[in-house]
Amino acid sequence: MTDAADLIGYADPLRKGIGFLIPVFDSRDHNALLVQRLAADGRIAAFEPVEALDAPITYAVRQATRVGEEAIWAFAFAASDILAERGMRFREALHARIDDQALADRPLLSIEVAEFLDLAERRIAFAKTAYERLLTLGTASADSWRDLSILTPDLRYAASRAGGEIGALAARLVARIDGNAVTIWTADPVRGAVATSLAAIARRELDTLSDLYIPPRSGWTVRFSHRDPRPRAAGPDALVLLAEDLGRDVGHYLAEDFGWRVGVYFMGRPGPMRDLSAFNEALGDTGAAGFVVVRGEGERRVADALRETAPGVVAIQFGTKPRYRLHDRDEAFDMSPPSARIYVPATGLFGSGSSGQNIAATVRQIAAATLAAREESGPRIDRGKWVYFRANGSGPEPDSDALAVLYDRLLANDLSVEHLLFLPGKTRPSRAAERYPGWAYEALFASATPLRDRRIAVIMDTGRSKTDAGMLLPVLPKSERDWEEHRRAVERVLSFPRWHAKGRPARAHDEMPFDIDGPSRIRHLLARPEPVHGSGWT
Amino acid sequence: LRLIDYLMATAPTPKPLNLVHCATVGQGFDILDRGQLRPEERSEYDGMDLLFLFYGRPAYKPAAGVGASGILDVAPIALVLDPVLLQAAVRVVPFDSGGFARYEALLGPGLARTDFELSGDPSLPLRLVRAFYQTNRQYFDQEPVTREKDIPLSGRAARAYARLIADPAIRDMDDRAGTIELQFSAAIPLASALQAIVAPASMLDDPEVIEALARCPDAVPLPYKTYGRFEPLSFANTLYERVDTFLESRGGFA
Numbered sequence: 001m002t003d004a005a006d007l008i009g010y011a012d013p014l015r016k017g018i019g020f021l022i023p024v025f026d027s028r029d030h031n032a033l034l035v036q037r038l039a040a041d042g043r044i045a046a047f048e049p050v051e052a053l054d055a056p057i058t059y060a061v062r063q064a065t066r067v068g069e070e071a072i073w074a075f076a077f078a079a080s081d082i083l084a085e086r087g088m089r090f091r092e093a094l095h096a097r098i099d100d101q102a103l104a105d106r107p108l109l110s111i112e113v114a115e116f117l118d119l120a121e122r123r124i125a126f127a128k129t130a131y132e133r134l135l136t137l138g139t140a141s142a143d144s145w146r147d148l149s150i151l152t153p154d155l156r157y158a159a160s161r162a163g164g165e166i167g168a169l170a171a172r173l174v175a176r177i178d179g180n181a182v183t184i185w186t187a188d189p190v191r192g193a194v195a196t197s198l199a200a201i202a203r204r205e206l207d208t209l210s211d212l213y214i215p216p217r218s219g220w221t222v223r224f225s226h227r228d229p230r231p232r233a234a235g236p237d238a239l240v241l242l243a244e245d246l247g248r249d250v251g252h253y254l255a256e257d258f259g260w261r262v263g264v265y266f267m268g269r270p271g272p273m274r275d276l277s278a279f280n281e282a283l284g285d286t287g288a289a290g291f292v293v294v295r296g297e298g299e300r301r302v303a304d305a306l307r308e309t310a311p312g313v314v315a316i317q318f319g320t321k322p323r324y325r326l327h328d329r330d331e332a333f334d335m336s337p338p339s340a341r342i343y344v345p346a347t348g349l350f351g352s353g354s355s356g357q358n359i360a361a362t363v364r365q366i367a368a369a370t371l372a373a374r375e376e377s378g379p380r381i382d383r384g385k386w387v388y389f390r391a392n393g394s395g396p397e398p399d400s401d402a403l404a405v406l407y408d409r410l411l412a413n414d415l416s417v418e419h420l421l422f423l424p425g426k427t428r429p430s431r432a433a434e435r436y437p438g439w440a441y442e443a444l445f446a447s448a449t450p451l452r453d454r455r456i457a458v459i460m461d462t463g464r465s466k467t468d469a470g471m472l473l474p475v476l477p478k479s480e481r482d483w484e485e486h487r488r489a490v491e492r493v494l495s496f497p498r499w500h501a502k503g504r505p506a507r508a509h510d511e512m513p514f515d516i517d518g519p520s521r522i523r524h525l526l527a528r529p530e531p532v533h534g535s536g537w538t
Numbered sequence: 539l540r541l542i543d544y545l546m547a548t549a550p551t552p553k554p555l556n557l558v559h560c561a562t563v564g565q566g567f568d569i570l571d572r573g574q575l576r577p578e579e580r581s582e583y584d585g586m587d588l589l590f591l592f593y594g595r596p597a598y599k600p601a602a603g604v605g606a607s608g609i610l611d612v613a614p615i616a617l618v619l620d621p622v623l624l625q626a627a628v629r630v631v632p633f634d635s636g637g638f639a640r641y642e643a644l645l646g647p648g649l650a651r652t653d654f655e656l657s658g659d660p661s662l663p664l665r666l667v668r669a670f671y672q673t674n675r676q677y678f679d680q681e682p683v684t685r686e687k688d689i690p691l692s693g694r695a696a697r698a699y700a701r702l703i704a705d706p707a708i709r710d711m712d713d714r715a716g717t718i719e720l721q722f723s724a725a726i727p728l729a730s731a732l733q734a735i736v737a738p739a740s741m742l743d744d745p746e747v748i749e750a751l752a753r754c755p756d757a758v759p760l761p762y763k764t765y766g767r768f769e770p771l772s773f774a775n776t777l778y779e780r781v782d783t784f785l786e787s788r789g790g791f792a
Contacts, residue, residue: 013613013764014563019740020765054562055613073765108739108761116765130743134759137752144734144758148783174786185786256690457549 002029003067005047009059010074010082017079018102019109020116023072024057025065036071042087044071058082075113077102091117098122107133120208128211143177146212151175154209155184158201165194166201175202180216181223182206189226198224236263237455238367241279241292243267243305246318246359253360260455262364263288267305280310289374291316291367306339314381315341316366316388318359342366342386342472361467362390364459369423369472372453385475387415390423393468399425400440402468407444407489416476417485422448423470425460443492445471447485487512541632541695542656550664554621555594555674555790556733557720558781563613563741570750575617575726582636588628589726590635591619593663593718594785595678596736596777597634613764615741616777618734618784619726620756624660629721631655632666632699634714641715644705645698653695663718670700675791678782680716713774732757733788736780738764760784 005025012021025034025047032049039045044067058079065072070087077083077100083093095117103110107130114123127150134142152175159170174185182202184190190198199222206213206220237260242251244267251264263286265279283290290313292305306315344362366388370381389409393401402425410417422445448471460467490512491501499514559575569575577587596616631654633641638651645654656662670684671677686700702708703716732754739761741747751757760783762776785791 014738014740014744016740016744019738054564105745106740106743108743108759112739112761112763112765115763133743133748137748138755141751141756141758144787145760148758148760148787152783172782172786174783176787261688455549458547 002027002034002047005034005065007060007063007065007072008033009057010076010084011053011055011057012076012079013055015056017076018106019076020112021058021074021076021082021084022055023074023084024053036065038071042071044069060084095119124209124211127209131212147176148174150212151177151182151205151209154205155202158205159198162197162201166198169194169198177213180218181221183223183225185225190224195224198222236261236286236288237371238289238291239263239265239279239282239286240363240367241265241267241276241290241305241309241313243292243294246293246295246356249356250359250363253357254363256360260368260458262367267292267308276308283310283313289367289371290314291363291370293318293363296320306341312339312382314339314370316344316363317341318344318346318362320346340370340381340383340386342370342381342388343475344388361459362388365390365423365456365467365470366472368453368455368459369421369451369470372451372456373421373472381472386472387413387475388470388472390467390470397440398468403440403444406469406471410471410473411486414478415473416478416482417445417447417473418476418479418482420445420448420471420473422450423456423460423467423472424450424452425468425470439496443496444489446489446492539690539693539696541654541693541699542662544689544693544696545656545662545665545669548665548669550661551668551674553674553790553792554624554660554664555667555678555785556621556788557591557593557619557623558596559591559617559619560596560598560777561615561617563615563738566615566617566735566737566741567744567746569617570728570747573728573750573753575728577723577725583721587723589722589724591623591720591722592714593720594667594674594790595713595717596774596781597714597717598774598777613738613741614773614777615735615737616781617728617732618736618781619731620733623722623726623731624663624720626722626724626726627658627660627720628723629655629658630662630666631719631721633702633719634712634717635719635721637712637714640712641702641708644702644708646694646701649695649698654699658721663720666718669696670703673791674785677716678778678785678791680713682716728757729753729755734758734760734781734784736760736762736777736784738762740764758784 005027007023008026009024010021011024012019022035025036027034027047030049033053034047034049036044037046037048044065046067058076060082063072072084072086073090073094074082074084075090075094077097081102083090083097085093094113098110098113098117098119103113107126110126111123111130114120114126127146131142131146134145152173155175156170156173159166159173161167162170169186169188169190172187176183176185184198184202202222203220207215240254240262242254242264251266254262255264263282265275265282267276279290282288290310292309292313293316294305295318306313344366369388373381389406391402391405391409393399393403393405395401410420422441460470487505494501494514502513502515505512559569561569575589575591577589579585580588598614598616631651633654635651635655638654642649667674667677670682672683676683680703682700682703684700685704686697689697689700691697705715708715728750733756735742735751735757737747737759742751742759742761751759760780762780
């Protein structure tokens with residue numbers, strides 16, 4: 001590092017002979033060229049070598065300079081018209097030429113000059129000229145430029161001067177104008193006195209910029225939008241206690257991190273780190289949702305597991321029966337549960353060599369659905385009896401096939417579709433953002449609430465769980481409304497091959513005639529109720 | 539567990555970020571004059587013609603091994619492009635593919651560049667962000683949240699990448715280590731794709747540039763000040779601040 005260097009010329013990064021230039025130095029101590037580093041007071045803090053300078057240099061009369069002297073500034077009005085001076089002398093000379101013809105058609109550069117010289121009113125005047133010019137290119141981009149290059153920096157500066165909580169928000173404020181309203185995006189929520197003060201600052205800044213923003217007659221409406229709710233950097237979304245041995249690898253697969261985390265604990269496992277008391281303690285510490293997983297139909301095991309866990313823990317019970325029948329005696333739900341209990345009918349998982357991956361995936365699906373339902377406005381899964389079905393489809397339309405399987409299970413188990421939560425499978429970006437697609441969903445699950453949540457998307461889409469669709473619903477018997485909904489579903493399904501109902505049955509349980517609306521002739525179909533495990537349309 | 543398998547098990551972020559191309563001001567004039575970004579011959583890909591863009595970040599810091607004041611590229615520009623271009627990418631790499639030699643030691647033995655090269659699936663950049671950073675904001679700020687130990691032992695490439703982006707030394711020197719690269723085999727016309735251009739004020743009201751921007755109706759000019767800045771790093775910070783503001787205004791971090 002050297003304390004002294006000779007000014008040798010000015011580099012023009014734009015190669016256009018206009019704008020601020022970079023003074024370039026050399027020194028006997030360095031082979032490379034040097035540039036000056038500025039101190040906060042505008043003096044030279046140091047000279048720094050540069051190995052390559054990607055800009056042409058206009059050479060000047062050599063001038064000795066030292067660290068601590070006023071910095072050298074340079075501005076080109078043309079390639080042969082360079083203004084170069086030190087500190088205040090440069091400012092005064094530049095100020096004298098602010099209306100130079102060379103800047104007449106360069107409002108953006110003029111704004112830069114006005115900002116350098118701290119000329120607030122001239123800056124606004126140049127901004128107005130720039131805005132009018134940009135309007136000729138496109139209204140949207142001109143408006144964006146005005147909001148992002150004038151209003152936003154002004155608001156940030158004013159907020160930073162206010163200090164305190166408002167000052168802390170300043171660096172990442174973004175302001176956008178839409179009609180009579182200004183929306184201020186902030187990194188953290190803005191409420192109460194901070195919101196009032198920040199709104200006042202915004203209105204004041206807009207008044208100052210009234211040449212650029214025509215004030216609405218009723219005044220500016222200020223809105224705040226809180227963005228970027230930062231998720232917890234670490235820590236699980238859910239804690240799962242495995243109350244009994246579900247297979248040695250279930251815990252391992254549950255603990256894998258596929259974009260969201262599950263903390264796994266073991267009821268019977270010795271050791272303080274991952275046992276029941278650690279589970280209860282972690283629930284209190286993290287605020288994560290708690291689940292206890294049990295196997296079999298015995299109600300006592302469920303009750304015992306829930307009794308020992310903290311309140312609010314949801315029980316997930318893997319049953320051994322392939323179907324859960326509301327009208328059958330079901331020991332699993334004989335006892336009034338103190339919290340939500342979700343029954344998972346057997347699907348061949350047990351005793352058929354099925355892997356822990358599938359059990360873990362099912363637990364994750366249920367946990368994700370429970371979390372999503374809590375965060376959305378859907379029914380909360382915090383009490384009562386629920387049942388979970390999942391399905392894989394086959395054939396040319398596996399999605400539709402899976403939906404048909406699920407619908408069959410609804411009928412077979414006599415369950416009401418009221419409060420049915422639907423878990424879309426194999427989610428892709430386009431699908432995640434929209435309603436679950438496909439004619440089968442529209443026909444069969446029109447009244448369901450689809451849960452669109454990244455945690456569900458992850459686990460339905462892993463390729464391991466191979467789940468095309470799932471549904472989680474409270475155990476409620478079918479009502480007349482359900483049968484009416486079923487009749488409509490049948491009607492919707494038959495409408496796809498262009499069959500239309502001819503009249504309506506007096507009751508949902510009655511026979512219903514359908515006509516084929518073909519191009520050449522009319523066929524007649526009579527649909528009648530079939531006993532499945534109740535009565536209804538098939 | 540391949541990196542692609544790990545990513546496909548991760549949900550994408552809800553919103554894609556814009557694509558970014560950084561260049562010198564001289565290159566910027568040429569690009570605007572041509573009206574398109576063109577693929578160029580890439581020796582590291584057997585002479586294929588490819589165009590490299592970055593996902594959501596104006597990765598600009600000089601490469602490792604070059605001091606902060608080594609190269610004074612005093613007027614960088616950033617072209618901010620429509621995220622819809624993701625559909626046209628032919629390959630996704632979680633870091634600057636040209637910097638693999640610099641990253642190799644941190645990634646660990648037995649892993650080749652091909653272990654990190656992903657198909658052009660448009661969801662992959664969004665999945666990468668979710669898998670390692672959780673949110674677009676944390677990706678932009680290079681604050682990874684997924685640690686190496688959070689990833690199964692079988693996911694060697696994913697673990698290596700988590701290790702690379704968590705390394706503070708390389709992040710300070712070379713912000714391309716954690717910036718997702720997108721490769722394209724066809725030219726990208728600016729008229730439909732350019733959404734913003736970050737450049738020195740004196741460049742943005744140059745008549746040639748005004749004429750070029752008139753052909754790009756959606757492009758927002760985002761000028762930055764050139765005076766008082768003599769360090770490459772300060773230009774990098776300026777580019778990030780301007781692109782950050784633009785992405786924020788478009789809801790990229792919502």
